[in-house]
Amino acid sequence: LFYISLEHEILLHPRYFGPNLLNTVKQKLFTEVEGTCTGKYGFVIAVTTIDNIGAGVIQPGRGFVLYPVKYKAIVFRPFKGEVVDAVVTQVNKVGLFTEIGPMSCFISRHSIPSEMEFDPNSNPPCYKTVDEDVVIQQDDEIRLKIVGTRVDKNDIVSTL
Numbered sequence: 001l002f003y004i005s006l007e008h009e010i011l012l013h014p015r016y017f018g019p020n021l022l023n024t025v026k027q028k029l030f031t032e033v034e035g036t037c038t039g040k041y042g043f044v045i046a047v048t049t050i051d052n053i054g055a056g057v058i059q060p061g062r063g064f065v066l067y068p069v070k071y072k073a074i075v076f077r078p079f080k081g082e083v084v085d086a087v088v089t090q091v092n093k094v095g096l097f098t099e100i101g102p103m104s105c106f107i108s109r110h111s112i113p114s115e116m117e118f119d120p121n122s123n124p125p126c127y128k129t130v131d132e133d134v135v136i137q138q139d140d141e142i143r144l145k146i147v148g149t150r151v152d153k154n155d156i157v158s159t160l
Contacts, residue, residue, distance in 0.1 A: 002075050004041065005051070008033055010067045012056070017065075025053055025067050033073070035102065039151040042077025043102045076101050078146050088140045091125045093118050096136065098144070107144070112136075 008029060016024045030047055037043045049072045056065035078084065078100070086098035086105060096107040109118065109127075116127045116134065126137035136142060 001045065002042070002077060003048070003072065004075055005070065005072050006033075006041065006044075008069050008071070010069055011059075012065050012067060014063045014065075022053060025069065026050055029069050029071065033071075037102070042075045045074045045076055045102070047071050047073045076103070078103065078149055080146055080148055082146045084144055084146065086142055086144050088136060088138055088142060091118075091127065091136065091138055093120065096127070096142075098142065100144070105144070 010025050010028050010032070012021075012025065012028065029050065033044050034047060035044065050069060051072065052070040054068035054070075056067045058065050084100045086100045088096055088098050089104075090097040093109070095109045095112065098105045098107060112127055115129050116136070117130070119126055119128055122128070122137070124138045126135050128135040
């Protein structure tokens with residue numbers, strides 16, 4: 001997790017002009033940025049402080065106003081070599097699906113230790129060792145090492 005300064009522009013309809021204007025801009029900022037992902041900075045977990053709400057610029061012919069906002073946020077951006085905790089969401093013969101906070105990840109069966117076998121007959125399905133000493137099934141918490149990431153415009157995909 002990182003704590004960084006970011007900027008965002010809020011486009012506001014004229015019906016919101018009035019005594020609660022600044023509160024509306026703040027609320028709209030939280031709604032528009034929290035939970036989103038930018039390839040450059042990662043997943044915005046939470047806006048912590050709003051540093052500045054700039055002077056609004058009226059959009060000609062529309063009546064809307066554009067407010068530049070500077071704020072600080074906690075972001076999650078995974079990187080190669082990082083060790084993270086994940087929750088298993090699905091288990092099948094091709095591998096494991098997990099969630100690392102807001103990010104979904106797939107772990108191929110080729111990345112699962114060779115001594116672990118998929119057991120489709122167990123309820124729920126799982127990967128387990130022959131002696132059943134180690135079992136991985138849905139809702140288990142596991143620790144992973146990220147071996148690579150791919151950054152798209154609005155998403156980050158990790159390879160484990």
